[in-house]
Amino acid sequence: MDTNAVIAAVSIFTAGLTIAIGSIAPALGEGRALAQALSAIAQQPDEASTITRTLFVGLAMVESTAIYCFVVSMILIFANPFWNHFLQASAGTQ
């Protein structure tokens, strides 16, 4: 395999690995937060609006770790910074 093939293979593999591993922990965390919020609403239905608002903000903050992983995997696939570099380098040698 030449350099470009190695970079493409490693990028695709790492992108899949990134989003796969990176979404485990946020999923568990969001599930826990949602369960706690639901039981809190069941105990105190009057506070539902406050709980829901705090839940949304909290979920967004938990979710952002998964979003970072998603952005990294998208960059690896669609905007890989090393791809163009080695493409130019290999074009220069030929």
Place this chain on the structure above:
Amino acid sequence: MNGIRISPDAALWQWGPIVLNRTILYTWLVMALLVLVSWLVTRRLSTGIKISRGQNLLEIIVMGLRNQIREVSQQEPGRFLPFVGTLFLFIVVANILSIVPGYVAPTSSLLTTAALAVCVLVAVPVYGIAQQGLLAYLKQYVRPSVFMLPFNIIGELSRTLALAVRLYGNIMSGTVIAAILLGFAPLFVPVLMQAFGLLTGVIQAYIFAVLAMVYIASATQAHEKREQKQESGA
């Protein structure tokens, strides 16, 4: 490799050093839309019982924003409304318009979201200093001890980065997932994902505004709480 763009920043039109891309164009479009609607509605406001539909809508939006700001910050919303309300309205209109074919949400470019996050980064010390003075604001960075100074500064910067990447990632992922689904299930599934994207867009706009409000409130609130404590103690 070029089928899916993860950024709408490619140049549309270039004249010398001036580059016009989709992000700038649609940002202007959203701004023009907001200004036009507010101008049309506020041209003839009435204080009577009969009000126009537009005035009713804007009153509901402004009242809702004021209530949310009051609940989140536990302070009077008047000072924060222009900044936080503008952030919310801009992001929500920019995200919702993505159901229009051909439109690319300017928030799906990292540059737009980074600019919005930098606005928040600048607004926090501005509000904080205006509220409690330069020295008292700077003292917050060395609380509880001087050793926390680097961590406080890093926290300030990293939460700005998180704001930018969170909004960008959510909106961009909607666009990319719709594009990928068009490849193998082009009939109904992309429509569902677009509808889900609308929900995500509104929630993300809300979260961006609430987080900006929380950061500003944390810079302005400490002083008031201490005063209340002293009053209750005395």
